Amino acid sequence: MGLRGVYVRGVDEEVYKEVKAQAARQGLTIGEVITDALEDWLKRKPLEEDREFVQNNLAYEEMEKELVEKHGGRWVAIEKGMVVSIADSLGELRGRLGTANHRIVLRIGEIAPKKKYLGGSSLWKAPR
Amino acid sequence: MEGTTLKWPYVDEEYNFMAPAIKVSLTNPITRAHISFEGFLDTGFDGIILIPWDTYLELGLRKCELPRKLWSMGVSVTGEVPLRAAHVELEMNGMKKRVVAETFRGNLRKLIGGGYIEEHITTLNGPCKLLEIKSITK
Numbered sequence: 001m002g003l004r005g006v007y008v009r010g011v012d013e014e015v016y017k018e019v020k021a022q023a024a025r026q027g028l029t030i031g032e033v034i035t036d037a038l039e040d041w042l043k044r045k046p047l048e049e050d051r052e053f054v055q056n057n058l059a060y061e062e063m064e065k066e067l068v069e070k071h072g073g074r075w076v077a078i079e080k081g082m083v084v085s086i087a088d089s090l091g092e093l094r095g096r097l098g099t100a101n102h103r104i105v106l107r108i109g110e111i112a113p114k115k116k117y118l119g120g121s122s123l124w125k126a127p128r
Numbered sequence: 129m130e131g132t133t134l135k136w137p138y139v140d141e142e143y144n145f146m147a148p149a150i151k152v153s154l155t156n157p158i159t160r161a162h163i164s165f166e167g168f169l170d171t172g173f174d175g176i177i178l179i180p181w182d183t184y185l186e187l188g189l190r191k192c193e194l195p196r197k198l199w200s201m202g203v204s205v206t207g208e209v210p211l212r213a214a215h216v217e218l219e220m221n222g223m224k225k226r227v228v229a230e231t232f233r234g235n236l237r238k239l240i241g242g243g244y245i246e247e248h249i250t251t252l253n254g255p256c257k258l259l260e261i262k263s264i265t266k
Binding site for chain 2 (some may be wrong): 049053056057060061064076090092097100101102103104105106107111112113114115116117118119
């Protein structure tokens with residue numbers, strides 16, 4: 001594992017002081033505490049994405065009929081289980097989005113699922 | 129019918145043979161995250177572009193994904209796999225087009241499929257190891 005100094009802006013000063021004090025009491029360096037916290041965050045992140053993935057897809061499946069009937073050809077964005085934007089273009093939609101770990105973006109009625117042949121080579125991984 | 133002819137030399141596909149490949153750039157239409165690579169021409173893939181799972185994550189395409197109900201099913205000799213899909217902007221030699229990029233967990237391949245080249249006249253010049261694409265302006 002490489003060690004490097006990293007300067008981080010925007011850290012809450014009170015939180016930092018408390019972390020520094022508690023780390024000192026436990027004989028840990030700030031670097032060790034922050035690395036541990038960052039690793040925890042990385043582990044948690046996919047879970048949030050997966051939860052929002054399910055939320056968004058259930059919301060779409062519930063609203064699909066209504067979206068097709070009322071908004072065919074328009075762009076729709078779904079975040080955290082809710083439609084957050086309906087727009088006439090992707091550019092217009094882009095300006096109205098929030099922050100999310102997972103988001104559905106589609107043009108209503110444009111894409112239909114089908115079976116696609118992947119080709120003989122697409123799953124093949126030969127040894128070098 | 130007018131158009132320009134683009135030529136790319138075959139590329140070593142890492143499997144000890146030279147294969148036709150096209151240099152493309154993909155851009156996430158929401159975040160503008162961007163990546164360029166050489167995708168191998170595979171007429172056996174009937175989608176437009178298949179990208180590695182890691183590229184899909186790197187471009188942040190989970191944040192502009194199509195609903196799972198609209199994902200296509202990839203069919204191969206080993207079975208079927210759902211293809212996660214997201215809109216991207218695909219650029220080839222200055223020509224931009226909004227397309228759907230697809231992947232599946234664990235995929236390592238970068239393929240340009242029949243869905244993309246059906247809009248062009250494509251020639252594989254085997255003796256010269258050259259891929260030629262004539263883009264059509266109707």
